[in-house]
Amino acid sequence: METSLVFFSQLNMCEPKEKAFFKLIHGLGKEETSKEAKIRAKEKRNRLSLLVQKLEFHEEPPSSSRSGNLAKETRVSPEEAVIWGESFDKLLSHKDGLETFTRFLKTEFSEENIEFWIACEDFKKSEDPQQIILKAKAIYEKFIQNDAPQEVNLDFHTKEVITKSITHPTLHSFDAAQSRVYQLMEQDSYTRFLKSDIYLDLIEGRPQRPTNLRRRSRSFTCAEFQDVKSDVAIWL
Incomplete structure (x- = not known):
């Protein structure tokens, strides 16, 4: 029977397996949170841009x-x-x-x-x-x-x-x-x-x-x- 091996580049093989795996999962969680924050920030900027365009469209000339x-x-x-x-x-x-x-x-x-x-x-x-x-x-x-x-x-x-x-x-x-x-x-x-x-x-x-x-x-x-x-x- 063949054994499949999975390698994680972020794992330090000198550390205990549990500790290394925790760091990997924790890092991925931070990265995901960072991506979500960027997406939310982008959405807010887009909404603000649309609002500014609407205000400019209806405002009086200088x-x-x-x-x-x-x-x-x-x-x-x-x-x-x-x-x-x-x-x-x-x-x-x-x-x-x-x-x-x-x-x-x-x-x-x-x-x-x-x-x-x-x-x-x-x-x-x-x-x-x-x-x-x-x-x-x-x-x-x-x-x-x-x-x-x-x-x-x-x-x-x-x-x-x-x-x-x-x-x-x-x-x-x-x-x-x-x-x-x-x-x-x-x-x-x-x-x-x-x-x-x-x-x-x-x-x-x-x-x-x-x-x-x-x-x-x-x-x-x-x-x-x-x-x-x-x-x-x-x-x-």
């Missing part, structure tokens, strides 16, 4: 940033702000109105809608064939393709038409998508904007109050306006 926004808002008179409430067209055709509406969309995390609309306005003013191709590709990759960094909410058919034509784009390649985004903003975001503190404070001449950020589903669409300032840097 005071310096808020004061910068307020400086812009003070240029708008209540009379000008009232005009924005007459129609969505008049809001977007006014430089300060466009900026104010963009700030409002940022509080709802849906600024990709207005940025897409602005990009389309700039794109339609392109004249050089090479620029048309480059800008069309940039718009497609940023706003249209699946999992784009600022993907806008378009129906499957509209996206499919754009995808098929993007290799040979024209100045009208994004017209349908822009129109849909415009309509959705007009019917959804614009209605809430007129009831928001951002807008009501302007028409009543009050200082801007802090605005809580809240997540909303994406929506958007567009039409043509000639008075919007072209600025490729906004979306490239």
